[in-house]
Amino acid sequence: MLNNLKDYQLILASQSPRRHQMLKELGLNFTIKTKEVDEIYPKDLEADQIPIYLSELKAAAFEAELGEKEIVITADTIVCIDDWILGKPAGRAEAIKMLKALSNRSHQVISGVCILSKTKKVSFATTTQVHFKDLSDEEINYYIENYQPYDKAGAYGIQEWIGFIGIDGIEGSYFNVVGLPIQRLYQELSIF
Template sequence: MNFTKTYILASNSPRRKELLTNLGLPFQTRVKEVDENFPPDLVRAEVAEYLAAHKASAYRQDLQPEEVLITADTIVCLDEKVLNKPLSHAEATRMLTHLSGRSHEVYTGVCLMSLEKSVVFSDVTTVHFRDLTRDEIDFYINQYTPFDKAGSYGAQDWLGMVGIERIEGSYFNVMGLPVHRLYEELQTF
């Protein structure tokens, strides 16, 4: 693949950095603090896409002509409720207790932006958790401090390895970037 632009990843996520590196995409990282609130009338994929586009808008004025910005936001939805990043051990415990023994959806919204255009897309993966014990949940939170993860877990972490029975869709989407969709979109961007 011939990547001719300068790609900017607007994320500090080690998982997104790893995925772009494994894709073979040369990139630089830029990070700004961007508010992650969203309008309450948005649901599921709309939330992820809104947040990705919102993050990108914070960088637009700094883009150079040869640059393509990549922003992403991953959310976990259980029924119709969005589970954001937990603010405390107690909140992480509540989230993981609700996810235990159930399936949920993981949506990742992505925005590609240059000075000339922008494209926003998303992908969804259904994740099925087995029943988790309180000891497993406590161990995970104490050892892995998942406070930077939507839904209080990382699929690539210990809890993902022992708790996820199966997924329907892209594993990489659950990690925080639907690499297959990103690759497709970059072909025509």
């Protein structure tokens, strides 16, 4: 569908199966290639700048080796409640702490994306407001035991059981909460 990219090789630099599936659903041909990057950001960044910074950091790891007809796509997602940035939980105790903090509250899910070629770079962030109902300890424990959400920012996946029973409203892109603002990515790729 994106005829402007038909001569390009797209590289998705992500291990996320959810991002793989969304890009596949766009009908794009791409390869998956990842590099280890220390996901450390300056502490003075505003919340909406953190995922952009991290996605650009991931893209920079490919910069020297990109061919003339290659485009790399990187992304990073954070969850923000008040001034607390929630990344992926280190273990069960941290996952419980995060979900208790999100319970009966609204928070922001912010995804940053970087699209990089030899000659061009486009970066953007998309924010979605998410509201959880009051989650019981039993619900939190059931979710963590059965879904082990240690690979997800904020310790939850909207597309999983806890999203079904616990999220009572969102403002903005659902797919952004899954981990990739796919509509905005499509829009940016169509003019890249």
